[in-house]
Amino acid sequence: MTASGPHFVTILVAAGRGLRAGGGVPKQWRPLAGRRVADWTLAAFDPGPVVVVLHPDDKDIPLPEGVARVTGGATRSDSVKAGITRAWALGATHVLIHDIARPCVTPSVIAGVRDALTGGAVAAAPGLAVTDALWSCDGDRVGAMRDRTGLMRAQTPQGFAIGEIAAAHDGFEGAAADDVEVALSAGLPVTVTPGDEENIKITHAEDFARAEAILRKRTTMDIRMGNGFDVHAFCDGDQVMLCGVAVPHDRGLLGHSDADVGMHAVTDAIYGALAEGDIGRHFPPSDPQWKGAESHIFLSHAVGLAQRKGYRVSNIDCTLICERPKVGPHAAAMQAAMAGIMGVEPGRVSVKATTSERLGFTGRGEGIAAMASAVLVPL
Numbered sequence: 001m002t003a004s005g006p007h008f009v010t011i012l013v014a015a016g017r018g019l020r021a022g023g024g025v026p027k028q029w030r031p032l033a034g035r036r037v038a039d040w041t042l043a044a045f046d047p048g049p050v051v052v053v054l055h056p057d058d059k060d061i062p063l064p065e066g067v068a069r070v071t072g073g074a075t076r077s078d079s080v081k082a083g084i085t086r087a088w089a090l091g092a093t094h095v096l097i098h099d100i101a102r103p104c105v106t107p108s109v110i111a112g113v114r115d116a117l118t119g120g121a122v123a124a125a126p127g128l129a130v131t132d133a134l135w136s137c138d139g140d141r142v143g144a145m146r147d148r149t150g151l152m153r154a155q156t157p158q159g160f161a162i163g164e165i166a167a168a169h170d171g172f173e174g175a176a177a178d179d180v181e182v183a184l185s186a187g188l189p190v191t192v193t194p195g196d197e198e199n200i201k202i203t204h205a206e207d208f209a210r211a212e213a214i215l216r217k218r219t220t221m222d223i224r225m226g227n228g229f230d231v232h233a234f235c236d237g238d239q240v241m242l243c244g245v246a247v248p249h250d251r252g253l254l255g256h257s258d259a260d261v262g263m264h265a266v267t268d269a270i271y272g273a274l275a276e277g278d279i280g281r282h283f284p285p286s287d288p289q290w291k292g293a294e295s296h297i298f299l300s301h302a303v304g305l306a307q308r309k310g311y312r313v314s315n316i317d318c319t320l321i322c323e324r325p326k327v328g329p330h331a332a333a334m335q336a337a338m339a340g341i342m343g344v345e346p347g348r349v350s351v352k353a354t355t356s357e358r359l360g361f362t363g364r365g366e367g368i369a370a371m372a373s374a375v376l377v378p379l
Contacts, residue, residue, distance in 0.1 A: 005118065006093045006094045006117060006118055007091055007092055007093045007094070008048065008049075008092065008093075008094050008095070008096060008114060008117075008159075009048075009049045009050070009051060009087040009090050009091075009092035009094075009095055009096075009162075010045045010048060010049065010050045010051070010095070010096045010097075010098060010157065011050075011051050011053060011080065011083035011084065011086075011087060011095050011096065011097045011098070012038075012041060012042070012045070012050060012051070012052045012053065012083075012098055012099075012100045013053050013072070013076065013079055013080060013083065013097065013098070013099060013100060014026075014028050014038060014052050014053055014054055014055070014058070014072075014100040015053050015054055015055045015058075015071075015072025015073070015076075015079040016028075016055070016076070016101075017055065026055070026058070027101055027202050028041075028100045028101055029058070029061065030208070032103060032202075032208060032211060032212055032215070033211075033212045033215045033216055033219075033379070034310070034378075034379030035310055035379060037100070037101060037103050037202060037211075038052075038063075038100050038103075039064075039308065039310070040103035040104070040215060040310070041098070041100045041101075041102065041103045041105070042063070042064060042067065043308075043309060043310060044103070044105050044106075044107075044110070045096070045098070045110070046064075046309075049068070049087075049090050049092070050067050050068065051067075051068045051069070051070060051083050051086045051087055051090070052067055052068070052069050052070075052100070053070055053071075053072040053079045053080070053082055053083045054069055054070070054071055054072060055071075055072060056071055056072075059071055064308050068086055068090065070082045070083060070085070070086045075175060076175070076176070077169055077172060077175070077176060077182065080097060080169060080179060081166075081169050081170075083095075083097070084162060084165065084166050084169065087162060088162065088166070092162050093161065093162060094117050094159060094160065094161055094162055095159065095160055095162050095165065096110070096113060096114070096157035096158070096159045097156065097157060097158050097159070097160070097165075097179050098156045098157035098158075099156045099201055101201050101202045101203070102155070102156055102199055102200065102201050102202075103202070103211060103215070104198050104199055104200055104211055104214045104215060105156075105157070105196075105199045106196050106198065106199065108194070108196070109126050109155070109157075109193075109194065109195060109196050109199055110157060112124075112126060112193035112194050113125065113126060113157055113158070113159040113193050114159065115193075116159070116191045116193050117159045117160075117161070121189075121191040122160065122161045122164050122188055122189065123158070123159065123160045123161070123164070123165070123180070123183045123188045123189065123190040123191065124158070124159045124160075124190065124191040124192075124193050125154065125155070125156070125157075125158035125159070125178075125179075125180050125190055125191075125192065125193065126154075126155040126156070126157075126158075126192075126193045126194060126195035126196070126199070127152035127153060127154055127155060127192045127193075127195050128152060128153045128155065128195040128196075128197065129151070129152055129153075130148045130151040130152065130153060131148075132148070133145065133148070134146035134147075134148050134151070152192060153195070154177075154178055154180060155195040155196075155199050155201075156178070158178060158179045158180055160179065160183060160188075164183070164186070164188055165179065165182070165183060165188075167186065168182045168183050168185065168186035168188060169182055171185075171186060172185055172186070198214045200214070219310065219378035220378065222377075222378050223314075223375065223376070223377055224273040224274065224311060224375070224376040224377075225273055225373065225374065225375050225376070226268075226269045226270060226271065226272025226273030226274070226373070226374050226376075227268075227269055227272055227371070227372070227373055227374075228264070228265040228266060228267065228268030228269035228270075228271075228272060228278075228370075228371065228372045228373075228374070229265055229268070229369070229370070229371045229372075230261045230262075230264040230265040230268065230369070230370050231261065231361075231367060231368070231369045231370075232253040232254060232255050232259045232261045232264075232367055232368055233253070233254045233361075233366060233367040234251040234252065234253060234254070234365070234366060234367050234368075235251065235252050235253065235254040236251070236252060237249070237251055237252015237253070238250065238252065239252065240252060240253045240259075240325065240368070241253065241258045241259060241260040241263075241295065242260060242261065242262050242320060242327065242330070242334060242368075243260065243262035243263055243266075243318060243320075243334035243335075243337060243338050243351050244260065244263060244295075244296060244334060244337030244338055244341065245330050245333045245334045245337055247325050247327075247330050248325070249324065249325045253367070253368065254367075256285040256290060256291055256292075257283075257290060257291070257292065257293040257294070257295055257298070258292065258293065258294050258295055260294075260295035261320070261368050261369065261370045262318050262320055262334070262351065262370045262372070263295040263296070263298070263299055263338065264279060264295060264298070264370070265318060265370035265371055265372035266299060266316055266318050266338065266372040266374065267279055267295070267298045267299045267301075267302045268372070269316070269372040269373055269374035270299075270302040270303065270305075270306060270313070270374045270376070271302050271305075272374070273306075273311075273374050273375070273376045274302075274305060274306055274309060274311070274376070276302075276305060279298050282298070282301060282302075283297075283298055283301075296341050299338070299341050299342065300341055303341070303342050303343065306376055307379065310378055310379050311376040311377065311378060311379060312344075312376065312377060312378075312379050313342050313343075313344050313348065313374065313375075313376060314348065314375040314376060314377045315344075315348040315349070315350070315374075315375050316338065316342070316344075316348065316349045316350065316372065316373070316374050316375075317350040317372060317373045318338075318349075318350065318351050318352070318370060318371075318372040319352055319353065319354060319370065319371050319372070320351070320352070320353040320354075320368060320369075320370050321353070321354055321355070321356055321362050321368065321369040321370065321371070322353065322355065322362050322367075322368040322369070323355050323356075323358065323362065323363060323365050324365065326353075327351070327352070327353035328353065331351045331352065331353070332346075334351040335349045335350070335351050338351070
């Protein structure tokens with residue numbers, strides 16, 4: 001551990017082909033409830049450093065920004081070792097190793113493993129007690145009953161102090177069912193933490209329906225709302241950009257980008273609904289590449305980020321606050337422009353204007369303000 005506590009890096013093992021689940025492509029890249037299986041799993045460990053171990057054929061597959069990728073090996077153990085090496089480089093003191101085909105893992109299962117490691121365990125993994133009767137069979141006939149006392153069903157993520165699990169993998173020969181088996185072979189004590197019946201691993205075709213039902217149940221009422229506010233002062237010019245439309249005016253708007261005050265407020269509302277800060281976090285004004293940038297770049301990024309997190313725009317409400325120019329004649333064009341960028345119907349985008357009754361900076365004609373609300377719903 002560091003002086004400030006453990007530094008966790010999650011390793012998602014995604015180098016397998018997983019074709020038993022059908023679909024003609026590896027199961028981790030198949031669609032599930034509007035996203036790829038892998039996207040659900042990645043979202044479960046966000047925020048936090050994540051390393052995805054990929055098959056060589058998948059090395060260029062799209063992954064969210066900030067996710068580290070590494071090519072796996074011929075065996076699962078080789079792939080995990082590649083992930084551990086990358087986690088070392090990211091400064092990890094501890095790793096959580098998770099099957100990417102377990103997209104329904106819950107925050108409580110993850111927290112249980114992390115808490116055990118933070119509390120001093122060198123290895124921890126979630127498990128569920130076996131409650132069904134067990135048989136050993138000879139073909140299609142029951143041969144004998146088996147004692148289920150003390151038996152657990154293993155789940156992931158399985159967590160370890162990085163030095164100990166790295167050494168265990170280096171000394172392990174053969175194929176292991178999971179990383180707990182590797183840890184036990186090296187004599188490491190493994191703490192059992194609470195598992196969850198919904199933390200299923202997708203293996204067969206029928207598992208997709210069960211996983212989708214679990215995820216749909218969780219996200220049906222997960223509605224997100226955010227607010228945005230922006231201000232830009234007038235400067236020399238002959239037009240202003242408002243909600244994607246160039247509106248003729250005897251002044252321009254001052255800004256690092258194209259100063260589209262309405263689109264900026266809408267973009268910040270979407271970021272707010274995602275708890276992802278504002279435009280400045282994602283497109284710092286100190287970065288010269290964004291000088292004069294068209295604001296649709298920012299809005300497209302916010303909408304794309306929402307989609308990667310499993311949300312779509314339900315509706316937008318934007319109010320422009322100014323004495324001039326008159327917004328009404330351009331409102332329909334603004335609705336259409338914003339709707340096109342966000343991929344929604346114009347009827348889901350409201351653009352309206354009001355004055356401040358000649359009070360304040362907008363009333364004095366010194367600039368334009370905008371406020372916006374965004375509602376996001378699950379995909």
